[in-house]
Amino acid sequence: MRVALAQIRSGTDPAANLALVGDYTRRAAEAGAALVLFPEATMCRFGVPLAPVAEPFDGPWASAVRAAAAEAGIVVVAGMFVPSGDGRVTNTLLATGPGVEARYDKIHLYDAFGFTESKTVAPGRDPVVITVDGITVGLTLCYDIRFPELYVELAERGAELITAHASWGTGPGKLEQWTLLARARAIDTTSVIAAVGQAYPGDEIAAVGPTGVGGSVVASALGEVLASAGADPELLVCDIDLAAARKARETVAVMHNRSGFPHTGRAQSLA
Template identity: 35%
Template sequence: MRPAPPVRPAVRVTLAQVAVSDDHAANRETVLDAFVTAGLARADVLVLPEYASGFRPQGVGPEHAEPLDGPFVTLLRERAAATGVAVLAGTTLPGTSAGSDRAVNAVVAVDATGDLVGVYRKVHLYDAFGHRESERLEPGPADAPPLVLDVAGLRFGVLTCYDLRFPESARRVVDAGAQVLVVPAAWAAGDLKAMHWRALAVARAIENTAAVVAVGQAGKGVTGRSLVVGPDGVVGLELDEAPAIRTVDVDGALLASVRETNPSLANRRYAVVPRD
């Protein structure tokens, strides 16, 4: 049995707001560079955006899918084991049925030893603002256990992109013990979209008294603008549209203090129940 990772006053998180193309090999080189930066910053966890393995603004589908033992996730596991940096990253998996003409939008969690801890399959597909993600992708099961990754004494729970618009998704992850909500995204650009992205991230932080680490993809057709929000709603880091990698410390003591002062989770009167 491996010893439990050390608990520290703050957990160091590297946000990789990178541009992603449909060239999977080039994207893996981008991931390698992000791991180097995270390692130099002595980060505990690296967060990559949605579709970090392969992306095109017109839509992602089966042509971008790789299995969990494919080159992208294998690289994540190898670099996590080599650097001691855990990673949360968006990828695209094959559909769940043989011969499926749709893929699965997923986030994988790899711990600092290189173990694949879990996979979140995106529940809310982006059928909005003129997009039809469901034509290329199949949704994950709404009743699947939330994906939560323990890193140095804090629990990181996973949402993906459009999930940010559904407060019950965040609340369900928090009910599973998450103190930090991680949101890998390729948030589509458009009228008011950057404003929505920021406002929703702040709202999810305040209502759940949780930190939010929202990592947007940079490049054509997407918004970028990654941000880190404290459990009190204060935005501690906010990027623009350009590719950038930044590292922040998430303070566990602040999380505990805010939840003591604002016990809204304890005071709530309704539970979240997945729909059929």
Template identity: 45%
Template sequence: MKIALAQINTDDNVEQNLEKVAGFVERSSISGARLVVFPEATMTALGTNLVSACKNYGSSWRASVASLAKQFGITIVIGEFEEAADGRVRNLAGIYFPDGTRSEYAKIHLFDAFGNKESDEVEPGTTPTVVEVDGVKVGVAICYDIRFPKLFAELSRSGAEVIVAPTSWGAGPGKIEQWETLARSRALDSNSFVVALGQADPAVTGVKAAASSPTGIGHSLVSDPFGHAVIELGKEESLEIVELDLELVQRAQQTIPILENARLGY
């Protein structure tokens, strides 16, 4: 399975963010990728007016991304938002397919940590999500979810061979090391590939970022089911294409049958 990693930075300009997305989708398609993954909060960056972005651009955003998936014949996983009933928003990974259909995953674990309180603005999701891309089952997580191994185990039990995790990771002491360790650990936990795709580092790219919000550190990576980093990116914006050897999933399931050996749900 050939996938594209679109490590970009976004800000509060939804229209410009969409233009950037369009360029990366086209390049991904030309490269032969069948799936392109964008970061969490690609639609508008964390720390911006999320409700306003949903009201003003929600419908047009979805129509535009759906059009890109259809035009370039590629599945797109992308961070976006929609209004929730209680005045908050839902933090989503939208999944847009070339046939014009759409699925979504709503972030279950909210970032109420390191002094942040995501639950003030975001309504939590409740349902793990697995979709099919060219016959391959792909699980979806978002950012803080990567700290919760049971979610990744559940996605694997539901058949996921690849788990994508769009992210806007917060900077700080030790956060890069935590990010890399968590991504590789979740791959080991679930006998699956983990595609941990984050926002680039605004301190490097020059994109204006909200100082108090997690707005990216770069360092996206893909871990194989044995915890080996297939590819690791730097801090800058970049597009990388990776070919996943899915035979490694079956080999890991046979060699380290974590889920089969689990007892009492642990």
């Protein structure tokens, strides 16, 4: 499977960000990718009120993403915000394209490093997988990557590729943690991890919240870095050897050896 990671730099104008989605989707399709991944907060960057920009899941912004995916003939996964009904929003992934229509609401909210996402964002509850070209793909958002039990749950549901979509916060060691966590979740589950982040927006914007550090990365089922990006906007295209991933899952056998072990993590209660 060929996968594209669209490391964009979202701004505060959803229409301008939608134009980026259209552009990168076309480029990914031209590169032969079956799946193009956009970051968390593709619709609008963090650091501004989210409720005024949030739209229904069937609203005009999401509908335009669906149209771009249909026109390009490629599955698109992109971050948006949807009204939650309690004055907050959900931090949502829209997955759409040939044979795919799904929604994932972020389960683990970023109440860490001095940021309180739960004030403005309502949590999701359900892990989500999709099928792209016959391959089961799990979906996760940003802070989720620090919770291995969710990734194990997705792998147990058959995911061979798990995506992580982030707007990662800056700070000492944060970029290194992002890369390390992606590789660790790959090793935990013997799954390929495709982790796409927002490009670094500059020091002034980065100071307002988790607005991206770049560093998008694809990790093999053995935790090897297959492809990686720098800090700036980039379309990162990577061919994933699923036969090698399946062999790793058989050889390392952590998923098999985990069978029957009682789960104590949150993912079990949500499954």
